[in-house]
Amino acid sequence: MAISASLLENSSKQYAIFTVPYLFRSEEVYEKFICDPEVIAELQAQEKRKFFRPLSAFTAGTRNFYASFPIRTVDDLKDRNIRVQIGRNTGLMMEAFGANDYVMSFRDVYTALKRGAVEGAENNELALVDQKHGEFCKYYSYDGHQMIPDMLIGSEEFLSSLSPEDYEIFMAAAKEAQRVEIREWKSRVKKAIKQAEDMGVSFIKVDSQSFRNKVLPLHDSLLTDNPAIRKLYVMTLKYQ
Structure with missing residues (x-):
């Protein structure tokens, strides 16, 4: 199954690496990182709970801000009410921006935008279109604050039962699934942008x-608070 790395963070602290704000300078850098076999190997090595094993990572694009008002500079976020996903790293980022972060279920965002309870949110282009957030948010700003993959994971019990030959085939299939997913994601984003423009975004x-x-000073404190991400953080540097 595939599950967001931000949700896996609740059971395994190393997945917090992906919610470190502005960790990657571009989507190309991010894709190189998640496609690196050494990264998956490191995630597997750190996994202590032994209930599941990460096999590969699927892209979920880049999380950017979108709102009913234009966001062109950091100051445009000050004192604004923005829906964000749950997570300490995201909350600290919004605090650094001087914005009011509102955590709520994703399914409730449309209604909150409609009622004006929040003025904007942050996510990829597909959320803007598929969830119809573009009906209220006519400005989408490419700041690229987070790139959080969906991890393809397998049951540890099942994977341990495979022969070495079958496991190798299984991992090859996971790698191919990653390649196809990234390709199809990019195609879907292009269509979503066109749909959003048709909505007036x-x-x-x-x-x-x-x-x-604004948030770089946070990196040192996040590494200190969560040593489990330190090695993965260092691994990102070779791609920057």
Whole structure:
């Protein structure tokens, strides 16, 4: 099955690496990282609970801000009410921006936007279209604050029962599934952008480095608070 790395963080602290804000400078860098066999091997090595084993990582694109008002600079977020996913790292990022972060179920975001309870949210282009958030949020800003994959995982009990030959075949299939998923994701994003433009959404290219500079001081404290992500953090550096 595939499950967001942000949800796996509840059981295994190493997956918090993917919610570190502005960890990757581009989606290309992110894809190289999640496609690196050494990264999957490291996640497998750190997994202590032995209930599941990560096999590969699927992209879920880039999380960006979208809102009923244009976000062109960090200051545009100050005192604004923005829906975010649950997670300490995300909360600290929003605090650094001076924004009011609202955590709520994803299924409730549409209603919250409609009622004006929140002024915006953060997610990929598919959420903007598929969840119809673009009906209220006419500005989508590419700041690229998080890139969180969906992890393809398998039951430890099942995987341990496989012969070495069958396991190798299983892992090869997981790698091929990753290749196809990334290809299809990019195709779907292109269609979503066109759909969003038809809804009247404007896409804004921002100076992402100015956003990144606001939260870079957090990286050291996050590494100190959660040593389980330190090795993976160092591994990201060779791609930057």
